[in-house]
Amino acid sequence: MNEDRLYELIREKEQAAAVAFPALMRKVYVWMTLALVITGFTAYGVATSPGIMTAIVTNRMLMWGLLIAEVAMVWYVSARIDRLSLATATVLFVLYSVLNGATLSIIFLAYTMTSIASVFFITAGTFAAMSLVGMFTKADLSSLGRILFMALIGLVIATLVNAFLIKSGGFSLIISYAGVLIFVGLTAYDTQKIKNMLVEADDVSEDAQKIALMGSLALYLDFINLFLYLLRIFGGNRE
Secondary structure, three states, X not given: OOHHHHHHHHHHHHHHHHHHHHHHHHHHHHHHHHHHHHHXXXXXXXXXXXXXXXXXXXXXXXXXXXHHHHHHHHHHHHHHOOXXXXXXXXXXXXXXXXXXXXXXXXXXXXXXXXXXXXXXXXXXXXXXXXXXXXXXXXXXXXXXXXXXXXXXXXXXHHHHHHHHHHOOHHHHHHHHHHHHHHHHHHHHHHHHHHHHHHOOOOOOOHHHHHHHHHHHHHHHHHHHHHHHHHHHHHOOEOO
């Protein structure tokens, strides 16, 4: 291969990558947005269906079954993404969004519609700002990500201890503030991590799209958790 042909191939690869990256990043946010829409409609649909709502609230086995199914599905998709087809992974992501919507329907019993809508827009603004930080900052957020992951483990442990042992409203509020800080940071970290992985893609192949899908799942989880913690802080309870 002569030198001119080599340079031509390099330029073609760079041009393909320049086109692939924005296309893949759009897919990340489109998939995330669609998942949020599915979750929102499912949650509202379940909340306005007395029979289904009663079954979820009164049947602990059903609620625990939904929660376990959600965790199992995220674990399965994350662990098997290399072996799953893009279509299968997408269907599982949609199914997860529906299950999550069913479990989140209980927020309509605890909070007013006005407070849910207000907190959603607060979450959307905060998420967008931190995602932009992750996209455009020149700082390496890898070390921050490790700290936030350890903090997240501590948050889960503190939540369980408070739920089953301490049962303190004040401590629950502290946990909520800590949760907001953790997921604000994770939004920026995950965005940068997704960007760094997708910028290496040469084209919009199925493997690259599966990376984008996993990225959308990570940002979806960041958004949902940020929303829930903000709702606990600012949400107006039903009397």
